[in-house]
Amino acid sequence: xxxxxxINLIRERQSFLCVGLDTDPDKLPAHLKGQPDAVFQxxxxxxxxxxxxxxxxxxxxxxxEALGIEGLRQLQLTMRYLHSLxxxxxxxxxxxxxxxxxxxxxxxxxxxxxxxxxxxxxxxIAPYMGSDSVTPFxxxxxxxxxxxxxxxxxxxxxxxxxxxANGTPLYQRVLQxxxxxxxxxxxxxxxxxxxAEMLADVRRTxxxxxxxxPGVGAQGGSLDQxxxxxxxxxxxxxxxxxxxxxxxxxxxxxxxxxxxxALKLQQQMAxxxxxxxx
Amino acid sequence: xxxxxxINLIRERQSFLCVGLDTDPDKLPAHLKGQPDAVFQxxxxxxxxxxxxxxxxxxxxxxxEALGIEGLRQLQLTMRYLHSLxxxxxxxxxxxxxxxxxxxxxxxxxxxxxxxxxxxxxxxIAPYMGSDSVTPFxxxxxxxxxxxxxxxxxxxxxxxxxxxANGTPLYQRVLQxxxxxxxxxxxxxxxxxxxAEMLADVRRTxxxxxxxxPGVGAQGGSLDQxxxxxxxxxxxxxxxxxxxxxxxxxxxxxxxxxxxxALKLQQQMAxxxxxxxx
Numbered sequence: 144x145x146x147x148x149x150i151n152l153i154r155e156r157q158s159f160l161c162v163g164l165d166t167d168p169d170k171l172p173a174h175l176k177g178q179p180d181a182v183f184q185x186x187x188x189x190x191x192x193x194x195x196x197x198x199x200x201x202x203x204x205x206x207x208e209a210l211g212i213e214g215l216r217q218l219q220l221t222m223r224y225l226h227s228l229x230x231x232x233x234x235x236x237x238x239x240x241x242x243x244x245x246x247x248x249x250x251x252x253x254x255x256x257x258x259x260x261x262x263x264x265x266x267x268i269a270p271y272m273g274s275d276s277v278t279p280f281x282x283x284x285x286x287x288x289x290x291x292x293x294x295x296x297x298x299x300x301x302x303x304x305x306x307x308a309n310g311t312p313l314y315q316r317v318l319q320x321x322x323x324x325x326x327x328x329x330x331x332x333x334x335x336x337x338x339a340e341m342l343a344d345v346r347r348t349x350x351x352x353x354x355x356x357p358g359v360g361a362q363g364g365s366l367d368q369x370x371x372x373x374x375x376x377x378x379x380x381x382x383x384x385x386x387x388x389x390x391x392x393x394x395x396x397x398x399x400x401x402x403x404x405a406l407k408l409q410q411q412m413a414x415x416x417x418x419x420x421x
Numbered sequence: 422x423x424x425x426x427x428i429n430l431i432r433e434r435q436s437f438l439c440v441g442l443d444t445d446p447d448k449l450p451a452h453l454k455g456q457p458d459a460v461f462q463x464x465x466x467x468x469x470x471x472x473x474x475x476x477x478x479x480x481x482x483x484x485x486e487a488l489g490i491e492g493l494r495q496l497q498l499t500m501r502y503l504h505s506l507x508x509x510x511x512x513x514x515x516x517x518x519x520x521x522x523x524x525x526x527x528x529x530x531x532x533x534x535x536x537x538x539x540x541x542x543x544x545x546i547a548p549y550m551g552s553d554s555v556t557p558f559x560x561x562x563x564x565x566x567x568x569x570x571x572x573x574x575x576x577x578x579x580x581x582x583x584x585x586a587n588g589t590p591l592y593q594r595v596l597q598x599x600x601x602x603x604x605x606x607x608x609x610x611x612x613x614x615x616x617a618e619m620l621a622d623v624r625r626t627x628x629x630x631x632x633x634x635p636g637v638g639a640q641g642g643s644l645d646q647x648x649x650x651x652x653x654x655x656x657x658x659x660x661x662x663x664x665x666x667x668x669x670x671x672x673x674x675x676x677x678x679x680x681x682x683a684l685k686l687q688q689q690m691a692x693x694x695x696x697x698x699x
Contacts, residue, residue, distance in 0.1 A: 165524075205520060205527035211538035212497060215490050239520050241547060242483060243574040246443075249483035260489035269519060269547045271569055273576020291549055296521040298551020301598055308586050320579055 336364020614642025
């Protein structure tokens with residue numbers, strides 16, 4: 144999906160919501176537990192209930208890998224279903240990959256390439272190994288790298304905020320260096336909502352880039368704060384919520400409850416988009 | 422595998438060689454191409470030809486994931502074969518994972534846990550997200566985190582060598598901080614052979630830790646240099662070679678050729694072990 148297509152989708156659905164498909168078999172509603180393809184069935188119901196309210200889905204690969212090869216088959220079924228709907232959605236493999244160049248090429252092929260079992264639009268990448276670990280993910284047209292900059296977890300403090308001799312924190316060095324590796328048309332950044340006040344600093348370095356913002360909802364981040372510091376003229380945000388939507392209810396009404404939670408966020412987002420005339 | 426078991430294995434086989442199973446279907450010998458389970462057949466032949474000369478195997482996950490779900494099945498067959506042999510080998514998932522705590526727990530379960538489809542002894546982890554992204558990999562007894570410190574690629578320069586206000590490079594901060602997260606019994610470090618002179622600096626910070634050293638062979642690192650700066654009284658090294666061993670020949674003699682390359686390294690390693698009386 145191109146940048147312009149993504150912006151059009153945000154305008155059309157009046158939403159910049161990304162639904163995180165962190166599907167945990169232990170948290171499925173009782174009537175789905177033990178069913179064949181239960182994880183896929185759950186994801187399909189969540190997708191059906193939310194696709195007109197969001198613009199993106201982000202399966203967290205760990206939740207599927209933890210189920211072994213069978214888990215990846217559930218992910219494949221989910222992605223095939225998304226591709227079959229005729230309703231566009233930006234799809235993100237939350238994979239946090241990154242390795243030496245010839246290896247990153249393989250990961251890019253696995254998730255973004257034309258022969259991928261999954262056919263994602265984007266994947267999250269860790270920057271520790273530098274340029275040649277990142278650039279192989281930018282080679283497929285319409286596909287995206289989403290580089291970790293400032294994450295929403297406690298451990299973000301350990302290295303990302305370390306300052307160099309000039310007082311520049313590591314996450315800013317990542318933003319700066321990465322401008323040589325990609326463009327606003329194929330590179331986004333992960334910036335956690337729990338660090339909302341730092342979004343202003345991020346925006347100074349990457350004014351035009353899209354930011355994937357996790358941490359709203361269960362992790363405690365505020366949508367208003369994220370928009371205050373992070374929105375730009377094209378919106379420039381994908382705000383992810385996972386647990387607060389997909390586990391809104393664990394009863395047979397889980398999909399309706401998920402829709403209600405997604406709707407609340409979408410309605411707030413529509414107001415923020417109105418403020419920027421999008 | 423415990424630290425003591427690993428040291429015993431190094432003594433017994435007079436080797437600290439790790440064979441990288443970066444198996445690429447395009448580089449298989451002609452007689453295997455297109456065969457059922459060709460990747461597994463190749464890996465099995467490499468394992469049979471090298472297991473008495475090495476102490477570890479390191480499948481690079483990207484090469485399997487690039488083949489989709491079928492690739493992971495080939496990896497599973499390979500791991501089951503290794504577990505069936507009755508000859509111990511330390512197994513490393515070269516996966517470069519790392520995410521927020523609840524997600525890293527899933528990755529740990531996927532590769533190290535008792536119900537894993539693969540049952541690895543260790544996996545490589547990227548440190549960018551800090552403490553809670555790393556510690557979930559240390560919870561299984563006898564299982565290991567191998568944390569990226571200083572990698573062998575060009576991009577290692579971009580951030581890993583960035584110095585803070587005290588002149589401490591990031592990779593040293595990673596080494597220092599990680600001493601709070603694990604011990605020499607469950608944490609190793611990746612230090613590239615192409616940065617051999619820096620192994621002395623690494624050793625000052627983590628004198629007792631095992632180091633996984635990629636980059637000998639195809640990437641140009643020197644075994645003598647690695648030992649000069651990196652060996653300790655328990656050996657403390659796993660030196661990985663991938664392409665130089667597994668693709669030593671692309672003919673029907675590929676396994677014999679792999680054995681010859683592994684033997685050359687093992688003989689050099691035996692000499693280095695003799696020097697430390699191991």
